[in-house]
Amino acid sequence: MPRNADNELHWQAIAQRYALEPGPINLENGYFGRMSRAVSAQYLEHVAFINRSNSLYVRQRFEQGEQVEIRRQLAGLIDADPEAVAFTRNATEALQSLIRNYNCLQPGDQVLISDLEYDTVKGAMRWLASYRGVEVIEISHTHPASFDSLVQAYRDTFAQYPRLKLMALTHVTHRTGLVMPVKAIAQAAREHGVDVILDGAHALGQIDFNLAQLGIQFAGFNLHKWIGAPLTLGFLYIAPERLADIDPDMGEFHYPATDVRARTPYSTPNFPALMTLPLVLEEHRALGGSAAKGARVNYLRDLWVSQVRPLPGVEVLTPDDPRLYCGITAFKFTGRDQQVMVDRLLKEHGVFTTLRTGAAFGTCIRVTPGLVTSAADINVLINAITELNKD
Incomplete structure (x- = not known):
């Protein structure tokens, strides 16, 4: 694992460079990213x-x-x-x-x-x-x-x-x-x-x-x-x-x-x-560029995928071949309405994700951690999926 990818103190310090609106845990960082406080101020x-x-x-x-x-x-x-x-x-x-x-x-x-x-x-x-x-x-x-x-x-x-x-x-x-x-x-x-x-x-x-x-x-x-x-x-x-x-x-x-x-x-x-x-x-360069950012979000991705993939009622759609995945990964609750589950993740567990459609495998739930995401946030996701899967 690249240096610092799993160092929560290191990434907690980096997260302090970004202003966050109070509310649900945002695991939909794929839409667009955040500007840092310094970038936002200069802009x-x-x-x-x-x-x-x-x-x-x-x-x-x-x-x-x-x-x-x-x-x-x-x-x-x-x-x-x-x-x-x-x-x-x-x-x-x-x-x-x-x-x-x-x-x-x-x-x-x-x-x-x-x-x-x-x-x-x-x-x-x-x-x-x-x-x-x-x-x-x-x-x-x-x-x-x-x-x-x-x-x-x-x-x-x-x-x-x-x-x-x-x-x-x-x-x-x-x-x-x-x-x-x-x-x-x-x-x-x-x-x-x-x-x-x-x-x-x-x-x-x-x-x-x-x-x-x-x-x-x-x-x-x-x-x-x-x-x-x-x-x-x-x-x-x-x-x-x-x-x-x-x-x-x-x-x-x-x-x-x-x-x-x-x-x-x-x-x-x-x-x-x-x-x-x-x-x-x-x-971007000071953070370590794509290598450091990618290693961090990949680490966060692996945390939840390793715990969720074995669940019998959950299908992780993105493979674990390291050549074929990045920080973004999608899953589905088998036999369930995925939009309902997206809504329940947000309303019942305070986890914001997004629905994706259009691929041959059908509708899925996309999870995208960001630079401000912590391992604790990922644990909330793991617990939420586990609990919803029991219904």
């Missing part, structure tokens, strides 16, 4: 400053130079060339831009999605069928999943559908926290001439990865989930050698066609949030 200062200075500062200083340094720091987060990244409001916007502007499709080509993709990504890929004349191939992964079954599912699909040209792939699935074997799948896709657009919304900040080593050339990310940035910050990545394969967004002309920023809608961004990003990245 509010920037809001007030931009409101006072208005466009004078933005036109004269931010647009002319400061955003260049912020973009450079962002690229450093994923060891990328600054010319390969462009800010968006979130991962969804980034992924939609990549999908709709991918220009290597011809009528009759095929594109691929699975049941584990984010619904908006599925919708964008289906949109291609209407506007590009392509066929959408949809697969459902077998449950329980294994590393080999996931990779083989894609190898079989590539062999069965030789007209596949593009696929969506989610690094960390938002329903169960399943970590897909991205490198192996991307390698198989490359062997069959299939491009991959990676949804990295839940991966960035809790999993260490290198896009080049994974073989990924197109990706979208969030900064407000596990990095700790204000809401409305995300970005897209396009490998420089593949920039020409993504068109400027709807004829975007504010940047030249050789600039990756032309691949996103041009609009007034959240300047205060962008100005706060250097502090966000500094804090």
Whole structure:
């Protein structure tokens, strides 16, 4: 176990850096993360400053130079060339831009999605069928999943559908926290001439990865989930050698066609949030980055899963293969209405979770600890599941 992952005093001190609203234990930290007190304070200062200075500062200083340094720091987060990244409001916007502007499709080509993709990504890929004349191939992964079954599912699909040209792939699935074997799948896709657009919304900040080593050339990310940035910050990545394969967004002309920023809608961004990003990245590094954050939430995940998995009336849907899970994990009470159980966890035990639907295995309850979650909080969850399972 990485150093400090199970050190409650260490993480209790870190938790003090965040302001918490009194109330239920929040185990739905997957929606968006918290800003630290320092980040929140600086963000509010920037809001007030931009409101006072208005466009004078933005036109004269931010647009002319400061955003260049912020973009450079962002690229450093994923060891990328600054010319390969462009800010968006979130991962969804980034992924939609990549999908709709991918220009290597011809009528009759095929594109691929699975049941584990984010619904908006599925919708964008289906949109291609209407506007590009392509066929959408949809697969459902077998449950329980294994590393080999996931990779083989894609190898079989590539062999069965030789007209596949593009696929969506989610690094960390938002329903169960399943970590897909991205490198192996991307390698198989490359062997069959299939491009991959990676949804990295839940991966960035809790999993260490290198896009080049994974073989990924197109990706979208969030900064407000596990990095700790204000809401409305995300970005897209396009490998420089593949920039020409993504068109400027709807004829975007504010940047030249050789600039990756032309691949996103041009609009007034959240300047205060962008100005706060250097502090966000500094804090992320100081905490130990994705390695430390991931180790902590994985430790908390293991605490409850190890106690709950043996229960006869509970099914944990995320495998225990360390290659395939992160801090996010889903379960279900067998033979029960999962929404009712989510409500009972909150009302009877003060534990806030969320319902997830859309995968082949059906409805589930997602549990996502965060940096402020303690082992004591996890024990409350364990006791709550155990008690509800007795009904």
